[in-house]
Amino acid sequence: MKVALILATNVEKSPYMQYYIDVYKEKNIDVEVILLNRDKRVSNEEFPYKIHSCDIIARETASCVRKIYDYFRYSRFVRRILKQSDYSQIVVFTIANAVFLSYYLLSYYKKKYIFDIRDYSPLVKYTVPIIRRLLNNSALNCFSSPGFRSWLPACDYVICHNARRKSLDEDIVNARDIDVENVKVLTIGQLRNFITNKMLMDHLGNKSRITIQFSGMGIAYDLLKKYEVKKMYNNVKFTGYYPKKEEFSIVDGCDFMNIILPDDTLSRYLISNRFYLSLLRRKPMIVSSGGIQAEYVKEYDLGIIVSSEDDIYSKIMIYARSFDPIQFQKNCDRFLEMVRLDMQIFSRSVFYSLNL
Incomplete structure (x- = not known):
């Protein structure tokens, strides 16, 4: 066959x-x-x-x-x-x-x-x-x-889901405390949208006790780098392309995962790869309001929901100071259990569809 x-x-x-x-x-x-x-x-x-x-x-x-x-x-x-x-x-x-x-x-x-x-x-x-x-x-x-x-x-x-069954068993780590004097916000993967990532830089650029890291390439990469130079932000770092095998180690070095997306039909209803990376590596996520990811973040208490009108820097620092890694880990596990059940159904359905 x-x-x-x-x-x-x-x-x-x-x-x-x-x-x-x-x-x-x-x-x-x-x-x-x-x-x-x-x-x-x-x-x-x-x-x-x-x-x-x-x-x-x-x-x-x-x-x-x-x-x-x-x-x-x-x-x-x-x-x-x-x-x-x-x-x-x-x-x-x-x-x-x-x-x-x-x-x-x-x-x-x-x-x-x-x-x-x-x-x-x-x-x-x-x-x-x-x-x-x-x-x-x-x-x-x-x-x-x-x-x-x-x-x-x-x-x-x-x-x-955008998660392998193998990863759901083997790639999970324990949550750790956040050093509020050195908070790192990571954007990883394809850098497709200039506007949302520019907004994050404008809110966090040159702020004390926080750094922004962009890892990956994409159509917005050059525009974002030029904008960072133009604004003279001293706490923004671009690391460029990375091999897939290094993804977990990059995520493990951050405190928050940026998953702020545009407010459009494409973004409002999807669950991004970064969402699952956040769950597996126990990183609270920053998501935009109004989408399905925001619904899950609110229901399972997985991070921060923001809009362009918010003081995103203050929201991050307040969350970091009160972060409880043990409780956050439990919240991740609750969501991941749903993912495991869905992926079991998926695997069985693919097998049955073969009519063996």
């Missing part, structure tokens, strides 16, 4: 594919990966699975027209690979991939594909009938956030 994972980017930017590989590996099912290689970074040399790479070089800031054209070209490449191989099941990641492959999926893989949705797509407002058919004719629908129900057609689905 052989399955294909159809990605919308390269392996390095698609950690969620590993959640499926873990399930298939348990059942000794062969896995192949079809990917859109936009930046010539196909895979880690240690990646042990066959890759079909469609090399279409394009910037992340490309126009909508260019992105649509690229997806059209990529869909032709994917269809060619699918016709050449006999896959028992395919997993289609992202709405754009599924929409551009919709005719082929509905014609040749009805009830044999998994539709995995990780975030909002501008295509949604134009393709609701197509998305509804795709959701109704899949073998399984997997969402990374229950918040997606607000903008997707009604359907059956399971939640696949």
Whole structure:
């Protein structure tokens, strides 16, 4: 038996594919990966699975027209690979991939594909009938956030969190006290949004007893560095690209995780990778008000909810002074127990969808 994972980017930017590989590996099912290689970074040399790479070089800031054209070209490449191989099941990641492959999926893989949705797509407002058919004719629908129900057609689905089952058992550490004289706020991963990260710098720049660290690259990286120089902030640090294996050690060196996102449909309903990093490594998070992450932070007491009108510096320092690592650890565990249950359901559902 052989399955294909159809990605919308390269392996390095698609950690969620590993959640499926873990399930298939348990059942000794062969896995192949079809990917859109936009930046010539196909895979880690240690990646042990066959890759079909469609090399279409394009910037992340490309126009909508260019992105649509690229997806059209990529869909032709994917269809060619699918016709050449006999896959028992395919997993289609992202709405754009599924929409551009919709005719082929509905014609040749009805009830044999998994539709995995990780975030909002501008295509949604134009393709609701197509998305509804795709959701109704899949073998399984997997969402990374229950918040997606607000903008997707009604359907059956399971939640696949942005956390491996292995990590939920092996990568958890104990919470530690916060040194209120040396508080570090970390933003890690893709630096996509200039406005929200600029806001954080404006609130915390040149403040005593606090430093801001940005680790990772992205379309906002250069703009943020230029802004930091322009404002002459003396407590902001950029560390740039980091190998995935160093992620935990970087997080362990901070006190707060910045997860302030824009107030838009894309950000309001998602649960980010940083959210899970915060839980696993026991770091209180700073989240923007009005989204599903803020709901969870409030319900489980996982950090601070802020808006641009708040005195974010004061909120952080007040929280740091009263921080109780033992209680915070219990709060994280409560949420992670829900995540474990959801991931168990996900794993079973993927297995059952194979109809073995």
